[in-house]
Amino acid sequence: xxxxxxxxxxxxxxxxxxxxxxxxxxxxxxxxxxxxxxxxxxxxxxxxxxxxxxxxxxxxxxxxxxxxxxxxxxxxxxxxxxxxxxxxxxxxxxxxxxxxxxxxxxxxxxxxxxxxxxxxxxxxxxxxxxxxxxxxxxxxxxxxxxxxxxxxxxxxxxxxxxxxxxxxxxxxxxxxxxxxxxxxxxxxxxxxxxxxxxxxxxxxxxxxxxxxxxxxxxxxxxxxxxxxxxxxxxxxxxxxxxxxxxxxxxxxxxxxxxxxxxxxxxxxxxxxxxxxxxxxxxxxxxxxxxxxxxxxxxxxxxxxxxxxxxxxxxxxxxxxxxxxxxxxxxxxxxxxxxxxxxxxxxxxxxxxxxxxxxxxxxxxxxxxxxxxxxxxxxxxxxxxxxxxxxxxxxxxxxxxxxxxxxxxxxxxxxxxxxxxxxxxxxxxxxxxxxxxxxxxxxxxxxxxxxxxxxxxxxxxxxxxxxxxxxxxxxxxxxxxxxxxxxxxxxxxxxxxxxxxxxxxxxxxxxxxxxxxxxxxxxxxxxxxxxxxxxxxxxxxxxxxxxxxxxxxxxxxxxxxxxxxxxxxxxxxxxxxxxxxxxxxxxxxxxxxxxxxxxxxxxxxxxxxxxxxxxxxxxxxxxxxxxxxxxxxxxxxxxxxxxxxxxxxxxxxxxxx
Amino acid sequence: xxxxxxxxxxxxxxxxxxxxxxxxxxxxxxxxxxxxxxxxxxxxxxxxxxxxxxxxxxxxxxxxxxxxxxxxxxxxxxxxxxxxxxxxxxxxxxxxxxxxxxxxxxxxxxxxxxxxxxxxxxxxxxxxxxxxxxxxxxxxxxxxxxxxxxxxxxxxxxxxxxxxxxxxxxxxxxxxxxxxxxxxxxxxxxxxxxxxxxxxxxxxxxxxxxxxxxxxxxxxxx
Numbered sequence: 001x002x003x004x005x006x007x008x009x010x011x012x013x014x015x016x017x018x019x020x021x022x023x024x025x026x027x028x029x030x031x032x033x034x035x036x037x038x039x040x041x042x043x044x045x046x047x048x049x050x051x052x053x054x055x056x057x058x059x060x061x062x063x064x065x066x067x068x069x070x071x072x073x074x075x076x077x078x079x080x081x082x083x084x085x086x087x088x089x090x091x092x093x094x095x096x097x098x099x100x101x102x103x104x105x106x107x108x109x110x111x112x113x114x115x116x117x118x119x120x121x122x123x124x125x126x127x128x129x130x131x132x133x134x135x136x137x138x139x140x141x142x143x144x145x146x147x148x149x150x151x152x153x154x155x156x157x158x159x160x161x162x163x164x165x166x167x168x169x170x171x172x173x174x175x176x177x178x179x180x181x182x183x184x185x186x187x188x189x190x191x192x193x194x195x196x197x198x199x200x201x202x203x204x205x206x207x208x209x210x211x212x213x214x215x216x217x218x219x220x221x222x223x224x225x226x227x228x229x230x231x232x233x234x235x236x237x238x239x240x241x242x243x244x245x246x247x248x249x250x251x252x253x254x255x256x257x258x259x260x261x262x263x264x265x266x267x268x269x270x271x272x273x274x275x276x277x278x279x280x281x282x283x284x285x286x287x288x289x290x291x292x293x294x295x296x297x298x299x300x301x302x303x304x305x306x307x308x309x310x311x312x313x314x315x316x317x318x319x320x321x322x323x324x325x326x327x328x329x330x331x332x333x334x335x336x337x338x339x340x341x342x343x344x345x346x347x348x349x350x351x352x353x354x355x356x357x358x359x360x361x362x363x364x365x366x367x368x369x370x371x372x373x374x375x376x377x378x379x380x381x382x383x384x385x386x387x388x389x390x391x392x393x394x395x396x397x398x399x400x401x402x403x404x405x406x407x408x409x410x411x412x413x414x415x416x417x418x419x420x421x422x423x424x425x426x427x428x429x430x431x432x433x434x435x436x437x438x439x440x441x442x443x444x445x446x447x448x449x450x451x452x453x454x455x456x457x458x459x460x461x462x463x464x465x466x467x468x469x470x471x472x473x474x475x476x477x478x479x480x481x482x483x484x485x486x487x488x489x490x491x492x493x494x495x496x497x498x499x500x501x502x503x504x505x506x507x508x509x510x511x512x513x514x515x516x517x518x519x520x521x522x523x524x525x526x527x528x529x530x531x532x533x534x535x536x537x538x539x540x541x542x543x544x545x546x547x548x549x550x551x552x553x554x555x556x557x558x559x560x561x562x563x564x565x566x567x568x569x570x571x572x573x574x575x576x577x578x579x580x581x582x583x584x585x586x587x588x589x590x591x592x593x594x595x596x597x598x599x600x601x602x603x604x605x606x607x608x609x610x611x612x613x614x615x616x617x618x619x620x621x622x623x624x625x626x627x628x629x630x631x632x633x634x635x636x637x638x639x640x641x642x643x644x645x646x647x648x649x650x651x652x653x654x655x656x
Numbered sequence: 657x658x659x660x661x662x663x664x665x666x667x668x669x670x671x672x673x674x675x676x677x678x679x680x681x682x683x684x685x686x687x688x689x690x691x692x693x694x695x696x697x698x699x700x701x702x703x704x705x706x707x708x709x710x711x712x713x714x715x716x717x718x719x720x721x722x723x724x725x726x727x728x729x730x731x732x733x734x735x736x737x738x739x740x741x742x743x744x745x746x747x748x749x750x751x752x753x754x755x756x757x758x759x760x761x762x763x764x765x766x767x768x769x770x771x772x773x774x775x776x777x778x779x780x781x782x783x784x785x786x787x788x789x790x791x792x793x794x795x796x797x798x799x800x801x802x803x804x805x806x807x808x809x810x811x812x813x814x815x816x817x818x819x820x821x822x823x824x825x826x827x828x829x830x831x832x833x834x835x836x837x838x839x840x841x842x843x844x845x846x847x848x849x850x851x852x853x854x855x856x857x858x859x860x861x862x863x864x865x866x867x868x869x870x871x872x873x874x875x876x877x878x
Contacts, residue, residue: 012714013703013821015814068821071702071714088698091718092705092726095698609715 003635005482005603007037007060013068032060039483041513043279043345043432047352050430056379058351059370063479076109076607082231091610101231109611110237111229113587114244118225120588121247123294123367124549125185125218125255130295131262132181134403138266139174145301145406148174149268153445157261160198174265181258187217196253199552201559203568204596207626208249213242213595215250222247237613245595245627252592257552263334267300270337270441270546272450277512279349280435281342282358286324287315289417290344290353293365294547296334298387298401299327301410302363303335308411315418323418328353329368330505330547337441337546345513346484346506347582348477351376357428361417365401366391368476368583381423385413438512439519440544442502444556450539455564457537462573463656466498466529469573469647472554473503474589477510478582478604484510486579486603486636491516493640495541498529499647502557505548506580516542551589555596565654570597570626573650575643579603579636594618594628599646601631601639684767684832685805687816688839689741693826696739701726703821707806722796727803728818741827743818744769744790744803752782752791752802760800767832768807773799 008014031052032038035045038060051058072078077089079099087099089108098104103111137143148154151170154177158165163176184193192214197205208214215221228234228243264270282288289306291299305311306323315323326344327335335341344353347368353359354376361383362373374395377384386392387401387409397416401409442450451457461467471494477483487510491501495516503511515521519540523531526541533539545553562569576593578586581604590600608614618630631646633639702714709717709724717724728743746769753761753769760775761782778798783791794801806816814820819829828835 011712012706013699013817015809015812015820068699068703068823070697070823071699071706071821072697074714075718090698091702092723094723094726095701605715610718612719 003637005486005634005636006480007032007034007482008063008067008480012071012074030061030064032064037482038479039348040485040488041278041345041349041434041483041510043434044349044352044483046430046432047279047355051352051355054355054379054428056351056355056376057372058355058376059348059372059479062372072610074605074607075610076112077105077610079103079108079111081111081115081229084231089610103231103235104611106237106611106613107235107240109608109614110240110244111234113606113608113614114225114240114247115229116584116587117244117247117251117591118222118229119584120586121218121251121255122222123585124251124259124588125222127295127366127549128218128255128258128262129182129185130297131259131266132178132185134297135174135262135266136178136182137403139171139178141171143403143406145403146266146297148265150265153261153269154265156445157265161194162198178262181262184217184254184258186219188220190216193217193250193254195257196249199253199257199556199559200249201562201569203562204559207568207597208595211242211245211625211627213246213249215246215254218250218254221250237611238617241614241617244591248588248591249595251588252552252555252595256549256589256592257555259549260546260552263296263549264443267296267334267338269445270443271446272439273337273340273441274437274439275336275340275342276435277343277345277438277509277517278434278436279345279353279356279432281324281326281344282353282356282431283321283324284358284429284431285321287318287320287322287418287421288359289323289325289414290328290350290359290362291325291331291335291341292328292350292362293331293369293391294329294334294367294549295365296331296338297403297406298363298365298410299331299335300339301406302413303339303341305407305410305414308414311411311414311418314415315421318418318421320418320421323414328362330549331365333440333505333508333547333550337443337544342435343438343509343512346477346509348479348483354380354382356431357425358431360420360424361385361413363387363413363417364391364393364396367585369393380428381420381425383416383420385416387413434513436513436515436518438517438544439540440508440512440517440546442543442545443550444553444560447539447543447557451537455560458539459561459564461529461533461537461539465651465656466533467500468498468529468644469575469651470500470502471575471577471643471647472551472593472598473501473507473511473577473579474505474548474551474554475507475578475586476548476580476582477506478580481580481603481634483580484513486639487511488514488516489636490577490579490603490640490643491542492525493637494643495522495526495530497640497644498527499644500530500533500539500541500543502543502545502554504545504550504554508544508546511542512544517544548585548589551593555592558596558598567654568597568626570628571650571654572598573647573654575599575601575646576628577601577603577639577643579639590630594622594630596628597626598628599623599631599643600628601633601643603634603636603639605632605634606630685810686746686767686830686832686835687743687803687805687819688828688830688835689743690826690828691738691740693824694739694741695824695826696730696732697823698730699821699823700728700741700818700827701730703817704728704803707809707817725792725794725801727792727801728790741818742788742790745788746803746805751785751787755781755785757781768805769802770804771800771802773797773801776800 084100089105306325384396386396530541705724705726776799815829
């Protein structure tokens, strides 16, 4: 673990040179000393300075205050699943080796790990359910605010699912498709969900059947994992982990897949388009609204409402030039890739966006919304607007959003933001200058169209060696890692070595901010092979595939490539990577890539090292089952090298 | 209001001060344990073992052989189930030092009681003598071991590992005078608070209600 990627001390316990006793209390540092080390994004440094000057704390400050983090938690050997506990295992072997119930470190680590998968998968599955319910309501005519924007995609889905399409009304097809999808969430039989059956490759399905990890219904798998990890149920670490893999499959080819596919139906399949990214997209004399969260149902409507001439007129009457909606996190990407809405930043910039002092309202739905936003917003005129009953934040304004009243609620929210404009303190506004172009919206359909309707030219380039392999980089930001640094470094290192990089989520925003999503710029940094590919196929070396549920797009692509070559996914020269992962969703995503047979690199140390057995299963043994394995490497340069080695090895085995 | 002349007192020139400047006293380092703040999380125990490992890294230390030995223990007070950390007090008149037949235990000018492992014969008299049970024994090497106050860390200007790892400030570190001053302040503050409450009892501040901000949850999420 060579290069230091963490701006805080990566030693445990930390080695804090600034140790002082202040009265009776041991004082730890409160301010970030070297702001250059926190992020490679210049906006972060500027706004951190502003935040500190104004006495506002951010995630980085709170991470500092959290030091040292619990050693047992870092190793994953603390169990809080029952009231006999909490129990912890002494990793050095002098103290207790079993919890009160008798669970060993292996059992505890495995149980904790799949509970994390359950959290992440549940988030994706709920996301998918919302979209599927709206599609059903649109199909049955109950909801007039949304429409079927992409009939071609709907028919493609129907054909995959085996729904008859010839000569039928589009609404009838939509109803059938939505019914099938909704049934998969909570059905009680032991059949394979229709979506998983339709989207997973034959070879994978056979392997999963052999391993006994075929999912039955998405909700049922979440329930089963929670049941399995209850005290006194499953104690076999391998069996527990297989349960986690079963759930991850239900997430990847189920919940996330439904979310992506139906979002495309309702809002249009993304096509390549140009937009801008980074906090410079906030405009000084406009009403700025940030849409933050994950589900496009709300954000798309807010964008629509902000274009309403009546509300724009209201904004102009109040002294603004207009209304500027910008995106944050994955809902931002959803509207970026479909509507070209500018992107303000990724997960760790959510507080900093408000610190600019130029934001009238931050509209949030679910997932990745820091509860601290209310505290930051309180220091400015900014209104934090929560909209979903399961995601309320004390100190926010709550406007309930329901798809039946989508337009009214979106208008109300935008109006609230516009009316907040006169409260802005102009002297406190500081908007960073940084803004840069990016290309987004490369869905699988768009990529195929780009390549002329067939994968052959792409496969030809792979066989020729112009494209050495493909790495999918996904996932979050984590303040433990230098913000954006690992994302960008790994990407640059890989494209230099002719590895095509596709990715989603906060990686995509990081890559965009580094200019890697401008094809001309990325090609300059790419190796000779990718340069040739760009000249011939116009395929950029770095491809933005969407938000974090859109990782299912990568699964579809992998399946299509594997089928076209007549091999299984685990033979392809493909690696997944999550260099700055933080969330439970990332754990679930990582696990479904493992289930797909893709090796996954993780740049943050997962809480599994307390058990040798679980670590061994995940990092070594999993490969023998035909699944991917986990590679933990915090140094981005070393990680890129490991990934290149894996790609070369797989190419050799494939004989290309 | 008319400006008043600044108060000034005749003061002798600095050179007239003739009393000798005392040489700086050597530090008398203390690890102070406050059971009131202790949650019993065992992080000091982990940190101690990591610090006394070869790799000094949590993720590698747990796989080392011989297993790193922590020099402190987290015990539970019988019947009360309250945590209690036992580690060397670095006594001013250490019984372990006094009973050691070969003089392997000595107290340095910095207040740290050390064991010279080359001299130790493993007779375990010190274990018997310690009134706290803080002396431990390394069976592999056959020598007594104890808290060394993380000397390597002290030399780098860092506090001992257990103190750094403590999330609640139950373990504190410093020169004896600093610790005593801290204690004085703490007790004084508590005493002052109690007095002030007696003199002018303050009404309790009204807590902000969540109901002001968030309406009642609705039945269904879309």
